[in-house]
Amino acid sequence: MSSSDLDKSIQYIKGVGPKRAQTLGRLGIHTVRDILYYFPRTHQDRSRVDEISNLTDGDTTMVKGIVFNIKSYKTRGWKNVFEISIGDGAGILQVKWFNRPYQSDMFQVDDHVFLYGKVSLYKQSLQMVNPEFEIVTEEDGSARSVGIIPVYPLTEDVRQTSFRKLVKTVVDGQYQKVEEIFTDDIIKKHKFVPITFAIKNIHFPDSLDSLEESRRRLKYEEFFLFETAMALRKRSIKEVNGNKFKIGANVENHIYKLFPFKLTNSQKEVIGEIHEDMCSVRPMNRLLQGDVGSGKTAVAVYALFVAIANGFQTAFMAPTEILAEQHYRTLGAMLLQAEVKILFLTGGGKAKIRKENIERIKQGEIDLVIGTHALIQEDVEFKKLGLIVIDEQHKFGVMQRTRLRQKAHKLQPDVLVMTATPIPRSLSLTVFGDLDISTIDELPPGRTPVETYRVTAKKENDAYGFIRKEVEKGRQAFVVFPLVDESEKLDLKSATVEAERLRDEVFTGLNVGLLHGQMKSDMKDLIMTDFINHKYDILVSTIVIEVGIDVPNATVMAIEHADRFGLAQLHQLRGRIGRSSYQSYCLLFGTPKSLESRQRIKTMLATNDGFKIAEEDLRLRGPGEFFGTRQHGLPEFKIGDIINDYAILKMARDDAFKLVKEGHKSENPKKQMLLKRITESFKDKLDLMNTG
Ligand code: ADP
Ligand code: MG
Numbered sequence: 001m002s003s004s005d006l007d008k009s010i011q012y013i014k015g016v017g018p019k020r021a022q023t024l025g026r027l028g029i030h031t032v033r034d035i036l037y038y039f040p041r042t043h044q045d046r047s048r049v050d051e052i053s054n055l056t057d058g059d060t061t062m063v064k065g066i067v068f069n070i071k072s073y074k075t076r077g078w079k080n081v082f083e084i085s086i087g088d089g090a091g092i093l094q095v096k097w098f099n100r101p102y103q104s105d106m107f108q109v110d111d112h113v114f115l116y117g118k119v120s121l122y123k124q125s126l127q128m129v130n131p132e133f134e135i136v137t138e139e140d141g142s143a144r145s146v147g148i149i150p151v152y153p154l155t156e157d158v159r160q161t162s163f164r165k166l167v168k169t170v171v172d173g174q175y176q177k178v179e180e181i182f183t184d185d186i187i188k189k190h191k192f193v194p195i196t197f198a199i200k201n202i203h204f205p206d207s208l209d210s211l212e213e214s215r216r217r218l219k220y221e222e223f224f225l226f227e228t229a230m231a232l233r234k235r236s237i238k239e240v241n242g243n244k245f246k247i248g249a250n251v252e253n254h255i256y257k258l259f260p261f262k263l264t265n266s267q268k269e270v271i272g273e274i275h276e277d278m279c280s281v282r283p284m285n286r287l288l289q290g291d292v293g294s295g296k297t298a299v300a301v302y303a304l305f306v307a308i309a310n311g312f313q314t315a316f317m318a319p320t321e322i323l324a325e326q327h328y329r330t331l332g333a334m335l336l337q338a339e340v341k342i343l344f345l346t347g348g349g350k351a352k353i354r355k356e357n358i359e360r361i362k363q364g365e366i367d368l369v370i371g372t373h374a375l376i377q378e379d380v381e382f383k384k385l386g387l388i389v390i391d392e393q394h395k396f397g398v399m400q401r402t403r404l405r406q407k408a409h410k411l412q413p414d415v416l417v418m419t420a421t422p423i424p425r426s427l428s429l430t431v432f433g434d435l436d437i438s439t440i441d442e443l444p445p446g447r448t449p450v451e452t453y454r455v456t457a458k459k460e461n462d463a464y465g466f467i468r469k470e471v472e473k474g475r476q477a478f479v480v481f482p483l484v485d486e487s488e489k490l491d492l493k494s495a496t497v498e499a500e501r502l503r504d505e506v507f508t509g510l511n512v513g514l515l516h517g518q519m520k521s522d523m524k525d526l527i528m529t530d531f532i533n534h535k536y537d538i539l540v541s542t543i544v545i546e547v548g549i550d551v552p553n554a555t556v557m558a559i560e561h562a563d564r565f566g567l568a569q570l571h572q573l574r575g576r577i578g579r580s581s582y583q584s585y586c587l588l589f590g591t592p593k594s595l596e597s598r599q600r601i602k603t604m605l606a607t608n609d610g611f612k613i614a615e616e617d618l619r620l621r622g623p624g625e626f627f628g629t630r631q632h633g634l635p636e637f638k639i640g641d642i643i644n645d646y647a648i649l650k651m652a653r654d655d656a657f658k659l660v661k662e663g664h665k666s667e668n669p670k671k672q673m674l675l676k677r678i679t680e681s682f683k684d685k686l687d688l689m690n691t692g
Contacts, residue, residue: 005032006174008031009032010031010032010035013166013169015166026155032174033178035166036170036178040203041153042151043148043150045149046116046149047148049062051063051090052065052087052090052093052126053088053090054091055091055119055126056119057119057121059118060118062114063093063128064088064114065086065088065093065113065115066087066110067084067085067108067109067110068085068109070109072101081098082103083096084107093119093126093127093128094122094127095128096128096129096130097129097130098129112135112136113133113136114133115133116131116132118131133161134161148205149164150167152164171199175200178196180195181195181674183671183674186655190220190651192213192220193210193213193214193217197214198217201214202214202218202639219639220640222637222639223645223652223656226430226637227429227433227655227656227657228659228660228675230430230433230653231656231660234285235660237285237434238283240283242283242284243310243312243414244281245278245279245306245307245310246310247279247306251305251309254309255305258301258334258335259334261298264295264444265442266441267298267440269438270439271299273436274288274299274302277414278306278307283414283415285414285436286415286416286417286438287418287432288419288438288440289418289423289437289439289440290422290439291422291443292421292571292572292574292575292610293443293447295443295444296418299418299440300316300389300416300418301334301335303387304331305335305338306387312387313361313366313369313382313383314385314388315369315371315382315387315388316370316371316388316389317389318372319373320544321346321348322524322528322544323549324346324371324372325344325528326528326550341366342369343357343370344370345357345361345370345371345375346371346372346374347372347373347374358379358380358381361380361382364383385413386413388413389416389417390415390418421568421572422610422614424614426618426643426646429642429650430649431623446581447579448582448583448584449578450574450577452574452605453605454605455588456591460589463589464502467479467538467558470585471507476531476534476538476539477555477556478538478539478541478556478573478576478577479538480542480543480559481494481495481541481542481561482542482543482560482561483495483542495542496514502538502540507538510537511535511536511537512536512540513539513540514539515541516541516544517542517544527539534553539554543573550576553580554576554577554579554584555578555585556584556585556587557574557577557585557587558587558589559586559587560589562588562592563592563597565600566617567603567616567617567620567621568617570600571604574604574608588601588604588605599620623642623643659674659675
């Protein structure tokens with residue numbers, strides 16, 4: 001048989017008929033190879049059989065015995081109970097299964113059985129409830145089910161024991177046919193076990209060590225395939241010709257004059273990297289990360305100005321209208337003196353005006369368009385788009401990023417994506433694995449780190465008094481609530497109701513404004529502008545102010561029900577203050593109820609470092625939740641865990657990128673084959689990424 005046997009349908013396996021094939025299909029199993037690569041969720045160590053007389057309450061273990069009594073009955077709650085009693089010569093054990101009437105046909109008195117499950121105490125005697133079982137004949141009784149046993153992730157209609165039997169048949173018959181995809185040098189370098197060994201032992205390990213070695217090898221392989229696809233995608237973006245911008249000394253001088261401050265060293269370094277990208281004919285595809293307040297906007301201005309000075313149009317996309325408006329204001333102030341034609345484009349507003357604006361973009365009259373996702377709607381077309389800047393990338397999916405890139409026909413625009421929340425290193429190798437990464441790792445000078453405190457229910461009035469004192473010193477404060485309107489289900493304070501209470505009862509005599517996401521956008525803008533101009537001392541708000549907002553005079557961020565917010569949100573909110581030389585304070589109200597929310601508050605109290613917080617956030621929530629959207633583009637790894645297996649991921653990344661870099665030149669047929677195979681197996685994924 002040749003290796004392509006592995007790609008045959010599972011129906012070729014003895015005992016798998018059309019019906020079973022259908023059930024397996026629902027688990028994503030279609031071919032023989034799929035079974036070999038359907039990895040156990042965990043293993044049970046059944047290398048030992050316990051004697052019944054040695055059992056104690058709470059043990060999870062395996063016992064073997066002979067059935068001497070069988071009965072079925074209903075409990076008072078009308079549950080079906082099927083019960084057997086077994087003995088092993090020295091002790092006896094009651095065994096019950098609930099609601100499995102079909103099992104009564106399977107057992108007979110005098111059967112030899114293995115049981116694996118948890119022992120509990122019931123009415124003075126030991127029992128096992130719903131254990132896994134295997135009925136054996138006397139002859140094979142000593143060998144079956146013993147050892148380290150795989151437990152598979154299955155659905156209701158597939159039983160663990162029968163599935164395990166199927167896998168055993170397939171593994172025993174086919175494991176030697178699995179192809180080794182790696183070259184010897186990779187295997188030697190990492191001291192990997194051969195793939196055949198790994199496949200056999202991931203299912204039915206000889207020992208815990210063999211299992212571990214197999215897992216390591218298979219995780220690496222999974223990451224490696226993915227990272228090779230990433231490397232190929234990255235190369236395919238770089239292969240096309242983009243715009244080659246010219247940056248003369250006078251352009252640079254002009255830009256530096258636009259900034260009302262001296263750039264930090266870190267900003268300069270990052271600008272250097274962007275400079276190099278933009279001057280090269282390869283399109284820029286860069287992620288700019290830096291903590292809240294590190295001054296990413298200035299870096300964006302540099303890139304925008306370069307593109308505009310070279311006669312191109314540019315687009316700047318932000319996730320919320322408030323933030324887009326703010327960029328419009330600050331960039332406007334900086335770039336208008338340079339006679340840049342800027343347009344603010346949103347989804348709302350009068351249709352006629354929008355149509356006119358779109359026409360102006362199309363005619364190339366506009367140099368810089370600032371807006372929300374409205375920028376990527378179908379009807380927006382550019383004449384000569386040279387650069388796209390996407391702010392707060394973590395809010396945008398891979399698809400949106402790709403769609404915007406496509407707006408620029410013929411020439412690939414340069415793309416600079418910025419993220420407020422630093423990217424945990426595991427994600428920078430996966431979700432953002434196709435991007436070059438620049439990091440601003442220093443804050444502008446003169447900032448004093450924000451002090452963070454918890455405010456318990458008893459201390460609320462003290463905290464309000466503290467806010468009043470800050471206002472009396474001439475500062476301003478944010479008070480943030482999780483909801484807009486009072487909700488009946490959740491007993492949470494909400495922004496609208498609380499704004500009134502705070503205005504009328506707590507902060508009497510002070511100017512209290514209210515801002516929330518359900519307001520019309522010109523209303524939001526008005527209130528925000530009024531707050532910036534200090535018409536309000538205190539701004540009561542919802543999470544709409546989460547990202548980007550820049551009001552240096554604000555020194556207090558009070559967050560009500562802080563336990564309701566995610567870590568990234570809390571860190572973002574805290575990033576709204578501490579933007580001047582005044583000491584700022586973040587006050588976390590509320591009582592954390594879950595372990596996780598306690599952990600979040602603890603992290604906020606412990607550090608101001610966005611990089612640490614991002615890692616912790618990812619650890620607490622897991623990659624899927626971290627983004628809060630299915631569009632994040634993170635693949636579901638079957639065996640690898642990007643957080644816990646980071647070291648393996650990094651190793652695989654380095655090797656994969658090296659392979660892609662050298663692969664074309666390589667004479668080694670194995671390398672060539674590997675590249676070909678990966679390109680084929682990831683074709684769908686690569687296509688998806690390219691076309692969005
Ligand atoms: P973020 O990285 O969070 O987007 P911003 O670009 O909004 O940060 O910058 C935060 C604040 O710091 C702004 O008020 C900005 O004007 C100011 N700023 C940026 N760079 C510098 C610098 N080099 N020196 C002083 N202030 C700076
Ligand atoms: Mg920003």
